[in-house]
Amino acid sequence: MAFVKDILDGTKTLLTGMKVTLNNFRKPSITSKYPIEKIEMSEAFRNVIVLIEKDDIQSHDCIGCKACERVCPSFCIDVDGERPEGMRRMRATEFKVDFALCSDCGLCLDVCPTDTLGYSKIHDETGYNRSDFVYDLLDPWRDAEGPTVERLRKLEEEQAAAKKARTVKKAAAKKAAAKKAETETSKETTEETPTNKNDAENNDA
């Protein structure tokens, strides 16, 4: 009786299905109650970009080079920078991100020469219109911009001074070396390499 067998087999599969749902009925719920329970965002979580504070200058280090603005596929970054008076280093004067356009690709982070771009940990931005998502990334740094520039200038002056001193020292050393070279060629290498090394390190920083 194929007919009866079909019915019995079908019934068996249906009962198996009901058994599965019953088993799941007995298990605890796996939903997380989102607004009540906070959800930890992962380390790599991508969201609206922010400017990261750099330890050595105690502020962001955006130099307004526009590399991110150029690479952005969504054209949502708007950067401007200018050189503060008497400084060699540029400073960003404007950094706006239209997050409504951003596609979280992370290319701006890749191209940033000073590595000052990072992701924020906010994950629940809301707004009533699109202009609410235009973020001014310089906003948290604006108040301290004056002192920062001062500090930077000082830093730069120090660096410049150090460099100058180094060049002077170098020149002096060269002179001395030249002098010495005439007399003794074997000492030259032992004295000159450390200074060169220092120089290189300072330049990198």
Added chain:
Amino acid sequence: MPSNILHFFDNFWLAIGATIAIVMAYLSVNAIMLIWLERKLAARIQRRIGPTRGPFGLVQQIFDMVKLFSKELITPDHVNRVLYLIAPVMIFAPVMALCTLFPISATWVFHDYSVAVVLLLAISGVNILAIFFAGWGSNNKYALLGAVRAVAQNISYEIPLILSIIPIVMMANSLSLYGIADAQTGVPYVLLQPIAAIIFIISATAETNRAPFDIPEAESELVAGFHTEYSGMRFGMFFFAEYSNMIIVCGLATVLFLGGWKGPYLPGPVWFFIKVYALIILMMWFRWTFPRLRFDQLMKFAWMVLVPLALINLLITTFVLKLI
């Protein structure tokens, strides 16, 4: 014999008014609670939490009711106004009438009809017309397709439904719900007539248009089927009717197969409602487990499986009853 509700009231109209009030109040509360139950049950099966407003999420249903009531009742321009407006009322009215037929306990019954089973089947047939009016009156292809499916499905499943009831009627020797429930002394008929019980619960699921037989409103095919064009409380009426219909068919199954109010220790009405809601939970369990059948398979299932089985069952019952 149970006492008729007319015995409690001197005035005929008072009795009718009281009956309507009781039934309306019960059905409204019941629908709200069933929606809550279904949501919670589905959530547990799917390992979710379900509604969370208020204690156990109960307040959620009140919010939903308020929302349904306060929504604008849109009457589309292209509908057939008479049918469109009459359908939501018409689908709800028979259910109310049917609720009065059930014997809740040995003494609690509104009115004991000698042909209550036939009457119940007869009036529940009016539902089909209401669904058809909704679908045709909406003047929408999805709604029309849903209505066609609903009519065909309901006609087909009425036959196994009736065929599965007849053995019970034969065994109880009565067409009255009270009589049938009363005849089940000791052993409920579900043990004596398991095949009839299975056929009944399947056909009842199909009659109430619930999954896996919900093709008239199959949301993945017909958007919302026959109530596509309804909004607000008019849609709410269809919703109400679906849950109230579940009460009717499960109440009928309780009386026919589970012995109605009978059970040890607890009083009659408690047993009655325990059985009814257990059956409703079973129907909800079906819904959240199975995929939907296709239209022609549904028909084939009714005509090729259920009807022959019910007929064989009927024949066997007849012979056995004759021998005894």
Added chain:
Amino acid sequence: MASRFDVVQDAESRDTYYLNMGPQHPSTHGVLRLKLHLDGETILSVDPVIGYGHRAHEKMAENRDYLQFLPNPSRVDYISGMIYNIGYCQAIERAMGIEVPERAEYIRVIANELNRISSHLLWLGTFLLDLGAFTPFLYAFDDREKILDILDRVTGSRLTYCYGRFGGVTLDVDDLFLQQTAEFCTHFKTRFALYEELVIDNVIFQERTVGVGVFEPDLIQKYGVSGPCLRAMGQANDVRKDEPYGIYDRFDFDIPTQMAGDCFVRSLVRMDEMRQSVRIVEQAVKDIPDGPFIAPKVPKRIRPAEGEYHFCVESARGNFGIYIVSDGSDIPFRLKMRTPSFANMATMPDVMKGTLLSDAVAILGSIDIVVPEIDR
């Protein structure tokens, strides 16, 4: 009064009518529009109308350089975005001859296969949703969520990944990632029993799918069917085996095939593919070497030499091809994407003819289309 009743009429015949399935319809998974010509419930002809979700990705490629196009491929098919994103990277790498470090290749394989599993799980859920069962959808999403959490930890996104870079990936994976992945694989292998009991073995599911929507063999030639739909027709065709890209030739895996070509075996093939993907992930997790995760020397300007380049990968839906015509500048002259959903969906008029309306929904669900991929 008369005009109120003319909805069901059709200009040519009084017995048939047109029904719009979509662009806004619960089972077209997006904004696909199927114009169905119906006689009762029987489909006489189907006219797919596409383009509602057209976003001009190929044109966008002609207006930005190769690097800037990087976020786009994963938007084409957002459900298996990782495969598209990495596939694009691999295409450029092959064009430019960039060497990819070993570790990056392994990371890519793990990410790709995890993404393939998550894509198939989403298909399982939505397919069952089309068939009217809601619960398997949430069970599938439970597992999918685990994959997304794992990928989220390293890629930072959950859906439209932009994880690949020319020459590697953006971030290295840590031991925790590998451990989580291995744990997921062991867990997921136990879940197959659930899906089989609840879905595949279910008599209603089999009734709805067996013998429904059979792909005739001539459709392969006619439309270029690929992916699970093709493998369900008995063709062991898989880009990962046929022309292995990346390091797929190092892994031991099978191509599941079935003969019948109907909705049911398409589901079986996809279930088997998930098993194979788990196998690949387990091997990759075991063998992953140490080393850099991105090539140290990537040319700053991506300028493929003048000419044409073609590269194809096996996405979750089939053969995804990228065809680049370069004129030697850093902006592609033309970039064409061959998307599997488009080819698979193009068979619909042939496959759906003569079936019922409910079958149309099942067939559409079973070929697993992603509408933005069709429209691009």
Added chain:
Amino acid sequence: MPDIIVYIFVVLTLIGGIVAAVARQVLYNIIGLGISLLGLAGLFLNLGSPFVAAMQVLIYIGGITVAIVFAMMLSIAMSLLPPTPNMAKRVFAILSGIVFFVALASMIMGTHFNSVEPAAQAAWSVGQIGHALLTTYNLVFETLSLVLLLAIIGAILIARKDTSTP
């Protein structure tokens, strides 16, 4: 049961009948038929036969009306345009109806029926009907079953789709 309910049923029957007879949309005809049948069922109830009333609702409203509705849906074209009324035909029909009504009404009013005392309400039971059907009226019962069987077979044969026609 108070008399007013009986009058409600009478009014239902007649209004439904009027709608069924004169409305031009077939759909409204069907609704009218349904209302009229519902009223009739109520009258049967009042005449002391809940069983026949239930059967009336079950078979007529649940079965026949729905079948007509179904047939109407399957032959949709006629609902598109109500046929242009043939005035002469209408007038003739209404006149003949009125004439028929007046003639028979005068005859009914002029006749005196030997009215017996109405039998007690519960003087019969469903069992009795069944018993009568299987003994005294067994031939009618069997003939009816045969007619129904033939009707089913005939209906299937007639309405079956020809596979040969293109």
Added chain:
Amino acid sequence: MTLHAYLLVSLALFSLGLIGALSHRNLIALLIGTELMMNAASLNFMAFNRYVVTDPTVGQIFVLIIIGLAAAEVAIFLSIILRLYRAYHDIDSEKLVELKG
């Protein structure tokens, strides 16, 4: 209500059925008219059963038989309508004058 009242209601229903059957051109409307007439007959049977006949089951059995016959009639009639519709794409009784199937 007296017997005469029932008979008058039944007569009115019959006349309405007659009007419906005579005035409509649509086959389904004709069928509805016929149904009304049959129901008028049923009402007559029931009324006589209640007021005139001593055996209360006879009239009911007649009504049941009428209902059964009506069901059979409707089944056949509707299948004919469907057949006609399929052949002629119309079910207007005045247009169906050919006697060829």
